Amino acid sequence: MxxxxxxxxxxxxxxxxxxxxxxxxxxxxxxxxxxxxxxxxxxxxxxxxxxxxxxxxxxxxxxxxxxxxxxxxxxxxxxxxxxxxxxxxxxxxxxxxxxxxxxxxxxxxxxxxRGRMTHSVERLVVSNPVEIRTATGTTLVLCLNGDVTVPGTEPVHLGPLDTLLPGPDIASLFIQSVHDTTLFVIRIGGISGND
CATH class of the missing domain: 2.60.120.10 (Jelly Rolls)
Known part of the structure; x- marks a missing residue:
């Protein structure tokens, strides 16, 4: 991560x-x-x-x-x-x-x-714990405002405009936030096996 x-x-x-x-x-x-x-x-x-x-x-x-x-x-x-x-x-x-x-x-x-990679961008407003499924390829989570935590053995904290790249071995992320926080979830994939 x-x-x-x-x-x-x-x-x-x-x-x-x-x-x-x-x-x-x-x-x-x-x-x-x-x-x-x-x-x-x-x-x-x-x-x-x-x-x-x-x-x-x-x-x-x-x-x-x-x-x-x-x-x-x-x-x-x-x-x-x-x-x-x-x-x-x-x-x-x-x-x-x-x-x-x-x-x-x-x-x-x-x-x-174009022709090599594709992407999608989703805006999420998080006020309660939420699970974000990561995609085949690359997933990024950009924290717009507030402060969020990804719990784990070593919890990860994201502040305003920090970005998390979970890595290909992580299938999903649990995100916790105390206040309403806007996240952008960016998923990037390859075409014809180009990840």
Whole structure:
């Protein structure tokens, strides 16, 4: 079981140079923006404008902080994404622009290389102990707020924006929280045996 602490995440410029992103984890380790299989990151969006494009990548976005954004994906009708809506998935290689609804936001981005990997992102609000089934492949649990504990011989504590990678030998996790806590459960799998 591996814990990634928020204080240890790496900050780097956006691909289009328009802001800064905080990389939570990338696979393979050390991969750059053009050669990752999958990547989990957070970004502070200070103004409206175009998104970076990533050839051959599928992307899911969720709002972590702020009022939200309106996304214009490939010229379709704008879609509102807020802290209350489900994460939205879309191709990262189509023209996409964002309009801030009410000031800066912080978002969560999960990206996988199309044809090699797939992913899903689920938002959970936890107030009572809950069991999270882990998937074949890689499962990550990002704690947005509050404080949660994974009991065990050596209990694991997650604070705000910490991320847990349980490992392939763990079939499920029991999560305990004293107060309402929002978690994002990210499941990443390979295609044709590419885990």
């Amino acid at each position: 591996r814990v990634l602490r928020a204080a240890e995440y790496r900050s780097m410029p956006w691909k289009n140079g328009g802001g800064v992103t905080t990389e939570v984890v990338v696979s393979p380790a050390g991969a750059g923006l053009d050669d990752f299989d999958w990547r989990v990151s957070m970004a502070r969006v200070e103004g409206s404008g175009p998104f970076s494009q990533f050839a051959g990548i599928d992307r899911t976005l969720a709002v972590l902080e702020g009022e939200g954004i309106e996304l214009d994906i490939a010229g379709r009708a704008p879609i509102s994404v807020t802290r209350a809506t489900d994460p939205i998935s879309f191709p990262a290689d189509v023209p996409t622009a964002a309009e801030l609804i009410g000031g800066p936001i912080t978002d969560l981005n999960v990206m996988t290389r």
